[in-house]
Amino acid sequence: MGGKPSTEGDVYSYGILLLEMFTEKRPTDDIFKDGLDLHNFVYKMNSPEQVMMIIYPSLNEENRDLTECLISIFRIGLKCSTTLPTDRMNMNEVMRELLRIKDAFFSARRQPL
Numbered sequence: 867m868g869g870k871p872s873t874e875g876d877v878y879s880y881g882i883l884l885l886e887m888f889t890e891k892r893p894t895d896d897i898f899k900d901g902l903d904l905h906n907f908v909y910k911m912n913s914p915e916q917v918m919m920i921i922y923p924s925l926n927e928e929n930r931d932l933t934e935c936l937i938s939i940f941r942i943g944l945k946c947s948t949t950l951p952t953d954r955m956n957m958n959e960v961m962r963e964l965l966r967i968k969d970a971f972f973s974a975r976r977q978p979l
């Protein structure tokens with residue numbers, strides 16, 4: 867918020883970027899007013915049922931793995947975009963979490979060529 871450039875600011879930007887990509891919403895969208903911002907929007911919607919409503923309203927509850935994967939990614943975005951820089955993840959933690967998500971949700975589903 868108007869401070870010097872820092873890695874914590876870069877982490878915040880990365881977190882917001884994750885939230886933007888997976889919600890298809892921008893921090894400047896008309897929905898965000900009266901104290902509601904992208905971070906709080908996702909935070910309030912961070913249950914399996916609500917996540918699927920944000921991302922893929924046409925999907926049903928049958929795709930539990932996709933829901934859990936998206937919740938894991940949203941958690942990273944939320945942890946990176948907290949208000950206090952000292953509460954944010956560092957990028958080493960982010961990478962470890964993203965690799966864990968990849969291994970948990972995608973490695974087992976790969977088909978051999």
